Amino acid sequence: MANAHRTFAVIGLGTFGSTVAKELARFGDYVIGVDISERAVAAVADDISYAVIADARDEAALRETGLGDCDVALIAIGEDLESNVLATINARMVGVKTVWAKAINRTHHRILSKLGAERVILPEEEVGLSIAQVLHNPRMRNFLSMGNGFHVVNFIVPEKLEGKALVDLALMDKFKLRSLGVMRGTDFLGGDAENPTLKAEDKLILLGRRGDLRDFAASL
Structure with missing residues (x-):
């Protein structure tokens, strides 16, 4: 598993998990995909480093997948709350240093945070907030939360700022x-230091x- 890139495990290969797993693999990362469903595993087997059928509720089964060697595990199990929580606990138990989890x-x-994710x-919710921002102001194209109330946004420069x-x-x-x-x-x-002259349809990153x-959007 030695690799210049990071190693990831994605547990739960539904739409969300499989999308993340395949994209990480496209970036060149080593990705282990885990799901209890044979069909879900087969669907990503050709696109990621290693796909395995395993029950994430079983610590021993997870340990056998080599999950403990991964830098990060993403618990992407959806509606099954019990499986999601147990997978989060078991990822910690097998030695994964960093665990992200879907709620x-x-x-x-709150439960997952208390468990140490x-x-x-x-x-x-995150996609919904982003879509609402874009729908409300069509000149706002991308909306990324940075934490602590801060966001990075792309604004399309209108003709009035040309x-x-x-x-x-x-x-x-x-x-x-x-x-x-x-x-x-x-x-x-560049930013203020270079002080570019704006043109309509430029993307202003704020x-x-x-x-x-x-x-600011209202002022436009």
Whole structure:
């Protein structure tokens, strides 16, 4: 399993888990996929490093998969709360250093956090928040939570800002936002230090709190 890349285990190979597993493998990482369903395992077997049928509720079965050698385990089991919780515990028991887990609601989130999961994901809620932001303001294309109330957002520059220098927007003074840079097509133009002149349809990459980002969007 020696590899220049990191090693991951994905437990639960439904739509969410299989998507993560295949994408990690595409990046060149070593990925072990685990599911109790033969069909789910067969569906990803050709796309990841190693796919195995195993019951994640059974610590011994997980240990046999080599899971303990992985840098990170993602518990991607969906609606089966018991299996999800036991898989999280067992991943810890077999020696995985970092465990991420999928939750189905806030109560489940608290349970997984108490069990020591480094990060607990609420995929439907996180995607829902992102979609709502984009629907509300069509010029906001990507919405990424950074924790502690901060988000990174791509804004499509409107025609009214054409020809303005980035520094003239006074983002920090007016909106308490930090510019991370500007993308023009595939070119990165940098942030305030380079002070690019904006063109319509540029992507303005901003870091800030949701309320401040909303105020900036409203000003456009």
